[in-house]
Amino acid sequence: xxxxxxxxxxxxxxxxxxxxxxxxxxxxxxxxxxxxxxxxxxxxxxxxxxxxxxxxxxxxxxxxxxxxxxxxxxxxxxxxxxxxxxxxxxxxxxxxxxxxxxxxxxxxxxxxxxxxxxxxxxxxxxxxxxxxxxxxxxxxxxxxxxxxxxxxxxxxxxxxxxxxxxxxxxxxxxxxxxxxxxxxxxxxxxxxxxxxxxxxxxxxxxxxxxxxxxxxxxxxxxxxxxxxxxxxxxxxxxxxxxxxxxxxxxxxxxxxxxxxxxxxxxxxxxxxxxxxxxxxxxxxxxxxxxxxxxxxxxxxxxxxxxxxxxxxxxxxxxxxxxxxxxxxxxxxxxxxxxxxxxxxxxxxxxxxxxxxxxxxxxxxxxxxxxxxxxxx
Numbered sequence: 001x002x003x004x005x006x007x008x009x010x011x012x013x014x015x016x017x018x019x020x021x022x023x024x025x026x027x028x029x030x031x032x033x034x035x036x037x038x039x040x041x042x043x044x045x046x047x048x049x050x051x052x053x054x055x056x057x058x059x060x061x062x063x064x065x066x067x068x069x070x071x072x073x074x075x076x077x078x079x080x081x082x083x084x085x086x087x088x089x090x091x092x093x094x095x096x097x098x099x100x101x102x103x104x105x106x107x108x109x110x111x112x113x114x115x116x117x118x119x120x121x122x123x124x125x126x127x128x129x130x131x132x133x134x135x136x137x138x139x140x141x142x143x144x145x146x147x148x149x150x151x152x153x154x155x156x157x158x159x160x161x162x163x164x165x166x167x168x169x170x171x172x173x174x175x176x177x178x179x180x181x182x183x184x185x186x187x188x189x190x191x192x193x194x195x196x197x198x199x200x201x202x203x204x205x206x207x208x209x210x211x212x213x214x215x216x217x218x219x220x221x222x223x224x225x226x227x228x229x230x231x232x233x234x235x236x237x238x239x240x241x242x243x244x245x246x247x248x249x250x251x252x253x254x255x256x257x258x259x260x261x262x263x264x265x266x267x268x269x270x271x272x273x274x275x276x277x278x279x280x281x282x283x284x285x286x287x288x289x290x291x292x293x294x295x296x297x298x299x300x301x302x303x304x305x306x307x308x309x310x311x312x313x314x315x316x317x318x319x320x321x322x323x324x325x326x327x328x329x330x331x332x333x334x335x336x337x338x339x340x341x342x343x344x345x346x347x348x349x350x351x352x353x354x355x356x357x358x359x360x361x362x363x364x365x366x367x368x369x370x371x372x373x374x375x376x
Contacts, residue, residue: 010250012221012250012266013269015317016269017221017252018317019271019273020260020264020267021219021293024218025063025218025283027063027276030063030064030274034065035066036064037071038064038071039095041064042075042081043095045283046087046102046214046218047092047093047283048283050083050091051090051091054279055281055282056093056279057361058277058279058361061360062277062357068360069183069361070183073182073183076178076182077178079197080096081094081096084173084176084194085103086099086103087110087230087232088231089106089109089110089232090110090281091176093181096198096200099175099194099198100173100201101205102211103173103194103202104173104203104206105211106233109234111169111170114166115167118163118167121160122167124159125156125159125167127171130152130156130168131167131168131171134148134172138191138196141192142177142191143190144190145165145189148165148168148191149161149162152165152168172193173202176189176191207239209240212239212240215231216264217261219287220260220264221258221266222258222288223259223289224237224257224259225290226287226290227240230287248261274349275313275346275350276353277311277323277353278311278313280308280311281309285309294314295318296318296319302375303322310322311323311325313350315346316346319339321336321337321338321375322337322339323335323337331368332358332362332367333368333370334368336351336369336372337371337372338371338375339374339375351369355369
């Protein structure tokens with residue numbers, strides 16, 4: 001039983017949290033001595049947000065020295081990583097091992113919750129039969145979503161086809177098969193089960209405390225609510241309490257208790273943080289209840305339109321604006337739209353990072369980099 005006397009360590013201000021989180025997220029340093037293979041990075045980060053095909057590639061380009069898109073694409077082709085619905089019922093790119101464990105872990109926090117939203121439209125449908133039929137179809141061969149929907153509707157002609165398809169996706173651990181998700185290719189979403197794709201059975205959900213350690217290694221220092229925001233799960237307090245004797249505790253400037261691994265990096269708050277270009281929905285911006293460690297007050301609403309996130313860039317470790325990329329033929333135009341006035345040195349550093357990003361992602365294209373007006 002945890003002691004009732006809780007020692008709270010000194011306060012960690014926004015800059016201290018910022019530098020620690022950037023370091024865990026592989027965004028503080030990108031040098032040869034910090035070289036990490038793409039697969040190891042995907043595992044360390046507990047996956048990459050992947051509603052669209054390109055964001056995981058841009059996410060790794062921002063983080064890894066010497067990264068080339070073909071590296072992640074080859075991992076997709078060899079089935080060492082895969083794309084599937086996991087955390088918060090959104091699509092992530094995970095290692096094969098995490099596909100087989102994080103989906104069961106996240107089931108109650110995403111897929112089950114999404115399924116409940118459709119239950120009124122599935123009145124009278126035998127869900128066990130629906131899941132079994134869906135599994136048979138998708139393990140016979142990978143099928144496009146349209147084909148799956150038509151097959152389900154043929155069996156349940158009086159029911160809502162969207163609800164039927166969503167229920168199968170929520171009840172079964174489904175992976176998007178290649179070439180979907182590979183760099184430089186196109187393809188419709190085609191689904192099969194994780195067991196069929198990876199040739200291994202789904203595993204039991206890991207104990208929450210085991211994932212707490214991994215979450216802190218990638219996103220800490222963090223509160224219980226932070227991890228619940230990242231995972232979509234609730235009632236994780238007990239997992240943190242089980243680990244309390246092994247963890248350090250801090251507080252943020254608002255007095256919120258933060259947990260951390262004793263040997264995790266917590267750099268000096270004044271450690272230089274180079275500019276970074278992040279894709280839409282990057283997990284750095286979605287994995288804490290309090291995002292002020294990266295997103296200054298008032299900026300969060302300016303990075304979204306409806307349910308679509310903009311691509312953002314960081315200056316001195318904090319979100320400083322959005323960016324757009326237009327590619328036509330053999331040219332690419334990168335437009336940087338800052339939210340604040342940048343110094344001459346900051347503009348030069350942002351331009352240099354933008355040029356490096358395009359040299360990695362579109363090496364054969366001529367780059368035109370433009371700064372838009374400050375959108376204050």
